[in-house]
Amino acid sequence: MAEVTGSNEFQGKEESDSSQENKPPFAEQTGTSLNISQKSVEVQEKPEVFGGPIGLDVGTSNIVMAQNKGAKIGIATQLNAFFAIPQSKFTGQILSQNDIVFFEHNKQYYIIGDSAENFANMFNANTRRPMEKGFLTLREDSGVAIIQAIIKTLVQRPKKLGEIICFTVPGEPLHEDHKFSSLDGHESVIRMYLESLGYTPIAINEGLAVVMAELGDENFTGIGISIGGGMCNICLSYMSVPVIMYSIQKGGDDIDESVSGEVELSATKIKGIKEGGLDLSALPKNNVELALQICYTDLINHVVRSMESVFSSSNKIPKISQPVPIVIGGGAASPKGFREKFENTLRSVRLPFEISSVRVSKDPLYTTAKGALAMAISESK
Amino acid sequence: MSLSAVIFSADDIRGALLRKTLEKNGFEVSLYKNIHAAGDILKAKSPPLVIIDKEGYFPGELEYFSSLSGPLAGTSVLVVANSAQDASISLKGVPVEWCLSNPLDLPFIASKAKELLTVKPESNLKALLPATDESGSSEDETLAKDLMGFLGLK
Ligand SMILES: Nc1ncnc2c1ncn2[C@@H]1O[C@H](COP(=O)(O)OP(=O)(O)OP(=O)(O)O)[C@@H](O)[C@H]1O
Numbered sequence: 001m002a003e004v005t006g007s008n009e010f011q012g013k014e015e016s017d018s019s020q021e022n023k024p025p026f027a028e029q030t031g032t033s034l035n036i037s038q039k040s041v042e043v044q045e046k047p048e049v050f051g052g053p054i055g056l057d058v059g060t061s062n063i064v065m066a067q068n069k070g071a072k073i074g075i076a077t078q079l080n081a082f083f084a085i086p087q088s089k090f091t092g093q094i095l096s097q098n099d100i101v102f103f104e105h106n107k108q109y110y111i112i113g114d115s116a117e118n119f120a121n122m123f124n125a126n127t128r129r130p131m132e133k134g135f136l137t138l139r140e141d142s143g144v145a146i147i148q149a150i151i152k153t154l155v156q157r158p159k160k161l162g163e164i165i166c167f168t169v170p171g172e173p174l175h176e177d178h179k180f181s182s183l184d185g186h187e188s189v190i191r192m193y194l195e196s197l198g199y200t201p202i203a204i205n206e207g208l209a210v211v212m213a214e215l216g217d218e219n220f221t222g223i224g225i226s227i228g229g230g231m232c233n234i235c236l237s238y239m240s241v242p243v244i245m246y247s248i249q250k251g252g253d254d255i256d257e258s259v260s261g262e263v264e265l266s267a268t269k270i271k272g273i274k275e276g277g278l279d280l281s282a283l284p285k286n287n288v289e290l291a292l293q294i295c296y297t298d299l300i301n302h303v304v305r306s307m308e309s310v311f312s313s314s315n316k317i318p319k320i321s322q323p324v325p326i327v328i329g330g331g332a333a334s335p336k337g338f339r340e341k342f343e344n345t346l347r348s349v350r351l352p353f354e355i356s357s358v359r360v361s362k363d364p365l366y367t368t369a370k371g372a373l374a375m376a377i378s379e380s381k
Numbered sequence: 382m383s384l385s386a387v388i389f390s391a392d393d394i395r396g397a398l399l400r401k402t403l404e405k406n407g408f409e410v411s412l413y414k415n416i417h418a419a420g421d422i423l424k425a426k427s428p429p430l431v432i433i434d435k436e437g438y439f440p441g442e443l444e445y446f447s448s449l450s451g452p453l454a455g456t457s458v459l460v461v462a463n464s465a466q467d468a469s470i471s472l473k474g475v476p477v478e479w480c481l482s483n484p485l486d487l488p489f490i491a492s493k494a495k496e497l498l499t500v501k502p503e504s505n506l507k508a509l510l511p512a513t514d515e516s517g518s519s520e521d522e523t524l525a526k527d528l529m530g531f532l533g534l535k
């Protein structure tokens with residue numbers, strides 16, 4: 001008689017004292033130690049090994065590791081990118097002497113992570129990526145070896161064998177653009193690698209990770225959205241149970257490429273301008289800003305309309321009598337004015353429940369890793 | 382009083398929602414998918430409350446559940462179904478209540494579950510009596526029935 005144990009929901013130890021009998025579940029408090037949103041973040045130059053559970057966000061653009069570091073959360077990041085150069089003794093020496101992160105594979109040197117971008121800039125070339133639109137790509141022959149090497153720069157063997165590591169996975173895409181790489185295949189490659197390092201890996205949906213990181217005070221009930229480089233992930237969670245999860249394979253990278261196609265500047269240049277302080281609430285000062293604003297409007301429209309159609313046609317949603325919050329993380333949600341634009345767009349659609357508020361998370365680039373850490377901590381108890 | 386319940390749900394999400402809701406309300410919950418294991422589970426756990434989420438179960442599986450009135454004596458049953466008619470499961474001598482399945486009204490289900498365990502004294506009979514045999518014709522069950530009759534409960 002197999003008992004069903006926790007699926008992907010939060011297993012936090014919560015108080016359930018009977019004095020709360022008549023309170024609606026949303027109003028319940030959760031153990032504050034698990035409420036990760038209040039902790040401040042410390043970004044580490046080099047990942048240190050503290051021991052304890054780990055949250056790992058495996059994103060198309062960035063891989064982010066989060067770990068408890070006393071009262072703070074220690075964060076270490078690496079670009080999910082590489083740059084390949086032919087192998088030779090001489091280059092090998094130069095790379096090693098200059099602290100460049102690389103590994104050998106198939107007679108090539110693969111420079112990985114942040115070093116890859118520096119290298120690409122030096123050669124005026126583009127980096128390549130082992131992932132595309134949220135999933136491992138089959139276009140790169142050595143994709144699996146590369147992503148493993150990048151993860152290895154952030155996650156060492158655990159101090160305690162079997163330590164929990166929670167890693168993010170995307171939701172199933174609404175319209176599948178990726179032809180081969182499936183969610184199951186992607187997930188199992190990451191899982192097997194983390195297992196081989198000595199961890200107990202647990203996958204967490206990326207949208208649910210946003211909920212875990214940000215909606216502790218709301219009893220983990222609400223909509224978590226991550227707007228990343230390769231995709232947007234959306235999850236409706238009820239008391240940490242992921243009721244609906246899906247993804248859209250559009251994100252910050254598509255904005256760079258679309259704008260680049262319009263204004264004759266490289267996508268890398270556009271990315272720089274976009275990250276350098278785009279303000280979606282101000283009038284555009286030039287054609288690049290105008291194009292960026294148009295693309296952002298498109299992306300937000302796309303996400304909001306998908307929510308309307310997915311939520312309205314679902315028969316899975318429980319009766320939700322109180323308005324629920326929306327919280328948005330992911331690097332592409334960073335620009336000033338994003339929240340207002342999202343909120344305004346939301347007014348033009350009908351959802352089967354009311355929304356109480358829309359907010360952008362505190363550290364959008366680290367939100368999903370923090371949520372994965374919250375899950376890892378609760379699974380370790 | 383410690384509250385406990387066994388939930389049968391064929392759907393992962395609905396099952397998780399039901400479990401989470403009851404846990405938040407102080408219940409100790411066991412969740413199962415396989416309804417054919419119900420006989421053994423009820424014998425082992427003697428839960429005061431069984432919740433059965435009808436959606437996704439085949440008629441044959443529900444028929445099997447209906448045959449369990451013996452082991453279910455003294456247990457309250459809450460059926461989650463689309464209508465009162467849909468919820469009608471014939472369980473001789475077992476109090477059956479129902480809640481709407483679509484949409485799941487979780488706070489309502491939680492309060493119903495509590496009500497079943499706190500208001501209805503027959504749900505506590507199990508605690509007063511020695512564990513019943515699943516044969517349905519044991520002395521214990523007769524005793525339970527007599528006691529219920531005596532208390533004017535059915
Ligand atoms: N300050 C900023 N303003 C605008 N965009 C930004 C900013 N910082 C980062 N981004 C964009 O955020 C994206 C990367 O975000 P993030 O690291 O959350 O994605 P990811 O998790 O790697 O990808 P995905 O979740 O899609 O698989 C890139 O498109 C990047 O250009």
Ligand SMILES: [Mg+2]
Nearest residue numbers: 059226228368
């Ligand atoms: Mg991401």
